[in-house]
Amino acid sequence: xxxxxxxxxxxxxxxxxxxxxxxxxxxxxxxxxxxxxxxxxxxxxxxxxxxxxxxxxxxxxxxxxxxxxxxxxxxxxxxxxxxxxxxxxxxxxxxxxxxxxxxxxxxxxxxxxxxxxxxxxxxxxxxxxxxxxxxxxxxxxxxxxxxxxxxxxxxxxxxxxxxxxxxxxxxxxxxxxxxxxxxxxxxxxxxxxxxxxxxxxxxxxxxxxxxxxxxxxxxxxxxxxxxxxxxxxxxxxxxxxxxxxxxxxxxxxxxxxxxxxxxxxxxxxxxxxxxxxxxxxxxxxxxxxxxxxxxxxxxxxxxxxxxxxxxxxxxxxxxxxxxxxxxxxxxxxxxxx
Amino acid sequence: xxxxxxxxxxxxxxxxxxxxxxxxxxxxxxxxxxxxxxxxxxxxxxxxxxxxxxxxxxxxxxxxxxxxxxxxxxxxxxxxxxxxxxxxxxxxxxxxxxxxxxxxxxxxxxxxxxxxxxxxxxxxxxxxxxxxxxxxxxxxxxxxxxxxxxxxxxxxxxxxxxxxxxxxxxxxxxxxxxxxxxxxxxxxxxxxxxxxxxxxxxxxxxxxxxxxxx
Numbered sequence: 001x002x003x004x005x006x007x008x009x010x011x012x013x014x015x016x017x018x019x020x021x022x023x024x025x026x027x028x029x030x031x032x033x034x035x036x037x038x039x040x041x042x043x044x045x046x047x048x049x050x051x052x053x054x055x056x057x058x059x060x061x062x063x064x065x066x067x068x069x070x071x072x073x074x075x076x077x078x079x080x081x082x083x084x085x086x087x088x089x090x091x092x093x094x095x096x097x098x099x100x101x102x103x104x105x106x107x108x109x110x111x112x113x114x115x116x117x118x119x120x121x122x123x124x125x126x127x128x129x130x131x132x133x134x135x136x137x138x139x140x141x142x143x144x145x146x147x148x149x150x151x152x153x154x155x156x157x158x159x160x161x162x163x164x165x166x167x168x169x170x171x172x173x174x175x176x177x178x179x180x181x182x183x184x185x186x187x188x189x190x191x192x193x194x195x196x197x198x199x200x201x202x203x204x205x206x207x208x209x210x211x212x213x214x215x216x217x218x219x220x221x222x223x224x225x226x227x228x229x230x231x232x233x234x235x236x237x238x239x240x241x242x243x244x245x246x247x248x249x250x251x252x253x254x255x256x257x258x259x260x261x262x263x264x265x266x267x268x269x270x271x272x273x274x275x276x277x278x279x280x281x282x283x284x285x286x287x288x289x290x291x292x293x294x295x296x297x298x299x300x301x302x303x304x305x306x307x308x309x310x311x312x313x314x315x316x317x318x319x320x321x322x323x324x325x326x327x328x329x330x331x332x333x334x335x336x337x
Numbered sequence: 338x339x340x341x342x343x344x345x346x347x348x349x350x351x352x353x354x355x356x357x358x359x360x361x362x363x364x365x366x367x368x369x370x371x372x373x374x375x376x377x378x379x380x381x382x383x384x385x386x387x388x389x390x391x392x393x394x395x396x397x398x399x400x401x402x403x404x405x406x407x408x409x410x411x412x413x414x415x416x417x418x419x420x421x422x423x424x425x426x427x428x429x430x431x432x433x434x435x436x437x438x439x440x441x442x443x444x445x446x447x448x449x450x451x452x453x454x455x456x457x458x459x460x461x462x463x464x465x466x467x468x469x470x471x472x473x474x475x476x477x478x479x480x481x482x483x484x485x486x487x488x489x490x491x492x493x494x495x496x497x498x499x500x501x502x503x504x505x506x507x508x509x510x511x512x513x514x515x516x517x518x519x520x521x522x523x524x525x526x527x528x529x530x531x532x533x534x535x536x537x538x539x540x541x542x543x544x545x546x547x548x549x550x551x
Binding site: 008011042043045046047049050051053055056057058059062063065066067069070071073074257261312314316318335336 | 359361364365368369372373376377380381385390393394397398401402403406419423427468471472475476490494495497508509510513516517519520522525526529
């Protein structure tokens with residue numbers, strides 16, 4: 001086996017997904033190549049470190065805040081909303097992080113030792129620190145597996161006991177997080193604005209909440225279009241409470257970026273142009289790798305579906321009959337293979 | 338009886354069906370089953386930045402808005418994690434170019450220690466110190482990956498999903514997934530070697546300065 005092949009397969013070798021025959025070849029190579037054995041040590045350290053990165057606990061109030069945001073979204077009746085933010089200690093098992101079977105780690109250790117033995121004084125001196133580290137790792141392996149499980153169980157227990165949070169606290173958190181989001185940069189336009197009083201601020205909040213940013217997330221819902229129309233009719237509702245928000249655009253067209261992964265960019269561009277013509281869409285902008293079309297919300301779903309024939313993308317559109325204009329920019333990127 | 342206990346034994350398919358009919362308790366049960374993993378995916382994708390919480394919550398808002406479009410072809414968890422990864426990639430892309438990355442300025446303090454994402458837990462035995470240092474290097478290196486490569490490494494090497502599962506999650510052919518993972522890993526390794534080199538350089542410089550003082 002060549003060093004190049006060996007390095008390519010090291011990760012798979014280490015996590016036990018390399019077929020047996022190749023694994024044996026690779027092992028044989030590691031035994032006679034100190035450089036690759038050294039590399040194996042680095043890769044092993046890396047993959048173990050990635051695998052063992054600690055799981056982060058949810059920040060306090062995460063769930064309550066999320067349920068509050070959701071209840072706003074779903075426009076539940078008030079009593080349900082109250083219920084949604086009432087906390088109870090819930091016992092729901094979290095799926096565990098999958099742990100891999102690192103069956104070949106022992107082989108690496110063995111290979112490093114073998115190289116050290118076979119490689120004479122020179123090899124021995126070079127390999128010594130790596131060998132020590134690997135052998136020590138091997139000895140710790142069993143303990144580690146046990147303690148990880150224990151730690152995870154403890155963590156889960158902790159997670160299950162979500163502290164009680166008063167409604168107003170969750171509300172304040174939600175508000176302050178939105179403020180924080182806003183202040184992050186003046187360049188980010190049309191950030192959600194929420195009144196501090198739920199009832200009086202509600203109408204404004206709804207109007208501004210779904211205002212598009214220059215580049216909206218992929219999922220633009222029918223609701224956005226609806227809100228856009230509202231904003232057209234009552235521009236004051238939007239601009240008045242958010243006057244001091246730098247860069248806010250009221251009633252700007254919805255922008256959507258679609259990244260299309262294709263095998264052949266020029267061919268894909270042609271296909272997209274054809275779709276645009278067939279659907280009689282207005283071409284707004286064209287570059288070598290991107291096309292921007294203006295279309296009604298109601299056309300977007302069909303357009304995105306037809307794009308799937310050209311390449312793969314993640315964008316999605318809701319079924320709607322809204323005629324609100326929207327701009328969809330399709331950028332083609334070549335598949336990596 | 339606790340409000341959500343009635344659903345504790347239900348599987349995802351049943352819960353999704355109920356949630357589609359507007360049952361918020363069913364949807365909340367689904368959230369509870371996935372919020373920690375979604376948060377952790379977002380945490381790693383966003384390098385533990387201040388927007389992790391918002392991103393993770395945004396994922397569930399999107400899941401909620403698009404629930405009708407979940408067709409059950411893949412597992413619900415696969416679908417959620419796909420949305421999680423894509424939401425983060427979109428966000429990173431949106432900010433790309435607006436922030437300039439300087440590893441030295443943002444990640445290292447004056448002594449050249451990697452400070453981000455770590456709380457100093459005081460004196461630790463040597464092996465733990467080494468592990469901590471390695472973890473610091475790995476996290477700093479992760480930050481330099483493109484969001485797509487980072488996602489591939491996170492799903493494979495941090496979360497431990499199989500190539501097939503990841504291909505389903507990010508909806509790309511198996512070959513593309515494999516190549517992303519291997520490129521991500523290769524870059525990660527290169528970055529770590531660079532970081533180590535920089536560390537050696539700066540400690541050499543420091544020693545030089547001290548030498549001059551004396």
